[in-house]
Amino acid sequence: MKIESNNFVDLASIAVRNTDQQTAVRRGTRNAYNNRQAAFTQFGYEHGQKLRMQAAAAKRRALKSLPDLLEEAEARMKENGITVLWAEDAAEARRHVQEIAARHQVKRIVKSKSMLSEEIALNGALEGAGLDVVETDLGEYIVQIGGEHPSHIVAPIIHKSKESIRDLMVEKLGMPFTDNSGEMVAFARQRLRPIYLDADMGISGGNFIIAETGTVTLVTNEGNGRLCTSAPRVHVALVGIEKMVETVEDYALLTQVLPRAGTGQHMAVYTSMINGPRRTDEPDGPEAVYVVLVDNGRSKVYATKYAEVLSCVRCGSCQNACPVYRSTGGGAYGWVYGGPIGAVLTPLYVGLENAEPLPYASSLCGACKQVCPVDIDLPRMLLDLRHDMTVRGHGSKLYGFGLWAWSITQRTAWSYRLTAWAARVGQKIMGRWHPGPIGAWAKYRDLPTFAPKTFRQLWAERGK
Amino acid sequence: MSPPKGKTVSLFVTCIVDMMYPQTGMSVVTILERLGVNVVFPMAQTCCGQPAFNSGNRREAARVAKQFLRAFDGAEVIVTPSGSCAAMVRHEFPSLFAGDTLWGPRAERAASITWEFSEYLVDGLGITDLGGRLNAPRKVGLHDSCHGLRVLKLGGQARALIGEVENAELSEVPDCDNCCGFGGLFAVKMADVSGAMLQDKVKSITGSEADVVVTGDASCMTQINGGLARSGSAVRCVHLADLLAESLEGQEAPK
Ligand code: SF4
Numbered sequence: 101m102k103i104e105s106n107n108f109v110d111l112a113s114i115a116v117r118n119t120d121q122q123t124a125v126r127r128g129t130r131n132a133y134n135n136r137q138a139a140f141t142q143f144g145y146e147h148g149q150k151l152r153m154q155a156a157a158a159k160r161r162a163l164k165s166l167p168d169l170l171e172e173a174e175a176r177m178k179e180n181g182i183t184v185l186w187a188e189d190a191a192e193a194r195r196h197v198q199e200i201a202a203r204h205q206v207k208r209i210v211k212s213k214s215m216l217s218e219e220i221a222l223n224g225a226l227e228g229a230g231l232d233v234v235e236t237d238l239g240e241y242i243v244q245i246g247g248e249h250p251s252h253i254v255a256p257i258i259h260k261s262k263e264s265i266r267d268l269m270v271e272k273l274g275m276p277f278t279d280n281s282g283e284m285v286a287f288a289r290q291r292l293r294p295i296y297l298d299a300d301m302g303i304s305g306g307n308f309i310i311a312e313t314g315t316v317t318l319v320t321n322e323g324n325g326r327l328c329t330s331a332p333r334v335h336v337a338l339v340g341i342e343k344m345v346e347t348v349e350d351y352a353l354l355t356q357v358l359p360r361a362g363t364g365q366h367m368a369v370y371t372s373m374i375n376g377p378r379r380t381d382e383p384d385g386p387e388a389v390y391v392v393l394v395d396n397g398r399s400k401v402y403a404t405k406y407a408e409v410l411s412c413v414r415c416g417s418c419q420n421a422c423p424v425y426r427s428t429g430g431g432a433y434g435w436v437y438g439g440p441i442g443a444v445l446t447p448l449y450v451g452l453e454n455a456e457p458l459p460y461a462s463s464l465c466g467a468c469k470q471v472c473p474v475d476i477d478l479p480r481m482l483l484d485l486r487h488d489m490t491v492r493g494h495g496s497k498l499y500g501f502g503l504w505a506w507s508i509t510q511r512t513a514w515s516y517r518l519t520a521w522a523a524r525v526g527q528k529i530m531g532r533w534h535p536g537p538i539g540a541w542a543k544y545r546d547l548p549t550f551a552p553k554t555f556r557q558l559w560a561e562r563g564k
Numbered sequence: 565m566s567p568p569k570g571k572t573v574s575l576f577v578t579c580i581v582d583m584m585y586p587q588t589g590m591s592v593v594t595i596l597e598r599l600g601v602n603v604v605f606p607m608a609q610t611c612c613g614q615p616a617f618n619s620g621n622r623r624e625a626a627r628v629a630k631q632f633l634r635a636f637d638g639a640e641v642i643v644t645p646s647g648s649c650a651a652m653v654r655h656e657f658p659s660l661f662a663g664d665t666l667w668g669p670r671a672e673r674a675a676s677i678t679w680e681f682s683e684y685l686v687d688g689l690g691i692t693d694l695g696g697r698l699n700a701p702r703k704v705g706l707h708d709s710c711h712g713l714r715v716l717k718l719g720g721q722a723r724a725l726i727g728e729v730e731n732a733e734l735s736e737v738p739d740c741d742n743c744c745g746f747g748g749l750f751a752v753k754m755a756d757v758s759g760a761m762l763q764d765k766v767k768s769i770t771g772s773e774a775d776v777v778v779t780g781d782a783s784c785m786t787q788i789n790g791g792l793a794r795s796g797s798a799v800r801c802v803h804l805a806d807l808l809a810e811s812l813e814g815q816e817a818p819k
Contacts, residue, residue, distance in 0.1 A: 109753075109754060109756075112754065112756060112757050113756040113757075116756050116757060116759075116760040122760075423742060423743045423745065423761045423764070424754075424757055424761070426764075427757050427760040427761055427764075428757060428760075457754075459620075460619075460749075460750065460753055460754070461754065461757070462747070462750070463710070463743050463745060463746060463747025463748075463750045463751075463758070463761070464618060464710070464711075464747055464750075465710035465714070465743035465747070466710055466711075466713075466714035466715065467710075467714070467742075467743065469714070470714055483617075483618065483620065485620075486618070486619060486620025487620040487621075487622050488620070489620055490619070490620040490621050490622075491620075495620070496753070499619060499749065499753070500619075500621060503615065503616045503619055503621045503624050504621070504624055506615065506616070506624075507613075507616055507621075507624035507625070507627050507628050508627075510579075510610040510611045510613070510627075510628040510631060511610070511627050511628060511630075511631050512610075512631065513607060513608045513609070513610060513631075513635075516579075516610040516611070520579075520582065520583050523583065524583070540751075540752040540753075540755035541751060541752055541755070541790075543755055543756075543759060544755065544758070544759030544762055544763070544790070544791065544794065545759075545762065545787065545790025545791050545793075545794055546789075546790045546793040546794050547790065548584050548786045548789070548790060549584070550583050550584060551583065551584060551585065551586045551587070553586060554582045554583055554586055555577045555581060555582045555586035555589035555590070555605075556577075556582060556605070556607060557586075558586050558589070558590060559589075559593075559605045560607075
């Protein structure tokens, strides 16, 4: 996926004018947000908080011993009969998948939703190699036939209205016209069923890898994940190296907070725990299972003050809570991950210079931190990223200069008073002429007026 | 934080209150003095440095913060009618000067004696009933400003104070904890997004029964009033201190 994050301001301005998309995103995020609140307070606020803190602790602990856990997980997975491959970057990860496909003479691939495969631009590479690739998550399927990109971690087509999805299905799949979403789902399902049976290889992501048992776990709500990982001959799981958890107990904890945070469910509808290929006494399952452990920038982040962000379980909760995401939709963020998590991850993964506006795409309201099931301090990281930006000379020079000039006026009481006076006089002189930032302000709001006397003047007069 | 009872309050009025809403500063003075608190105003104060800090320009923020520390050097208790400025002093000052042997301890000290206005009244002095009464019944909505709500964990204090005012009826504004879209330079750097967030806020206020909306942050007030005025609504956003001061007009001072 082409990185367009430097265009955030323009893309966002277009997005806020797209009323259909606005309605769809607002409805979707609000529902998910409300459900999340209900799920986390089901047994009282305190219980929900405790659950979050325990989950956060499990994830932080895993992060601390990540190198060891990766080794342990690799050893256990190998014992279980899984072939483990490592990929340092996107290109190596794509190459691995292509080679596996070639080795097993694969023609058709079914995929279960995986943001990581989006991150490494896998579909294009596989199609380029002459393979037939079909997304099976309903949302991803729509995204694929529409030639778009997912706009949300959990709900890829949160930005689309039912009508626009219907029109797309009528046009691209020849679906009979209907307004009934049940019929739409049934149609897609009927389309997908034979494709599973026909596929040689299934590709999935992985929500967690349990190091002590070498188990890849996967949650979905449509059951498509299960079909992708068990119906075809070969299963490939693409998993980021940060997805390790130490024990089954830790997993049990995390599997409670992930669906609660994402959709407000107490459990996902389908949970798969994959321990390896089909054994001789088992009736079904793939003949070969591969796990590709992908770095692609993660270890680079691991070595910095931003390491905590690798605890992210990709629940999308911060996106649902974020008023900026709600107003713009995920597409405006210009890469795979939108919303607060994207504003932090994207600059770290693709380079600050390629995502300059993203750390500033926040009013720092803190709603994202409040809902994050593993308590990632996203606002703190946005502030740190802004600092890094200015230190490294990225970001707006104009604002940097303005703030420097401003800081000088605030460094003594007399220069402050002079500025306050000049601002008041300036406002009088300028009248209805609103240059630059003042114009930007005046676009949506009436300008505040400076009071005829400052507080310090009132205070001084009072003393008389 | 040590109990501030009986100590002199050094008022930090913040730059926005000073220039745009001086009356709010006077309301704070009125209320505190009625409660018998000795209030001083250190004339050397300017700004807390938040605009620069939030933009990532920490060197500039530190320069401004030093002036704050100089101005409030001898203060016993610092009170400010702004949640975000209180949060800046309490949570960011110490890290801004971490490892600085000269300024670090002063920043730590300032952080430990700084209170937001409603927090100072309710948690500091243990007062919720000021004995206020509005001239006519009003439905009072709230806007929980983000820093107050999520950094300082405020919200209950303002509700408790309003709850005791005669003729003031707390009225639920939907999504009162949603950001108004100000965010300092965010409002001009990303004007369209900020505008969209503001429109949401304005809609929930005008769609509610509230005839006045109270908040604890002058920057939210600037933003929300700008939006309400633009939308043609007669509802206004006022600072908690202003509503409380209004309710005290013509009332007997407590003995
Ligand atoms: S940062 Fe937190 S809330 Fe956002 S997707 Fe990751 S885990 Fe979920």
